[in-house]
Amino acid sequence: MAKPMTKTQLVAALAEEMGTDKKAASSALDAITGLITKEVSAGGAVTLPGVGKIYCRERPERMVRNPATGEQIKKDADKVVKMTIAKALKDSVNG
Template sequence: MTKADIVDVIASATGLTKVETEAVVDGFISTVINALKDGKNIEIRGFGSYKVKKRKGRIARNPRTGEQVIVDEHFVPLFKVSKELKTLVNENLKNIQFPNITLDSPKQ
């Protein structure tokens, strides 16, 4: 589902125009981004929470060349799903049969 799909669903459900709905969705996204840039946590009950986590600097390896690379300390945004949303998703999907995929199957 893309942002345009979300705008369409919300516009249909609320009676707002797509332009108005897109402004609301853009406002929500901007608010989340600006709060995370300011180091603030965001909690939406029943949905999840956003936060920024500090990752320590480390020495990594370039997988293509094998050369050691220094990765500086940096911050990453994280999203943690709420227990309520996890439960809803699991209840809805637990009876769906997913195809078995083996890692050693030949590519076609």
């Protein structure tokens, strides 16, 4: 499995793709990340065309087990961020 692309590598690739400098590409990436964070934390969803949909899902209160002691503990309800991958991306990876 290949190593994940770092933010520095992503900014450099984005700058090259956009035909601009790294500072502008970094600002664009930070703006997109901020918008996604704000929208999902408010309970909304963001669709990135060709990539997927990022959304927040609520998990109900449930019983979990402490693996060290085997003790059953009640875990409060919480929220988790999920991502559904777009069919176009799946097809390009598998095709």
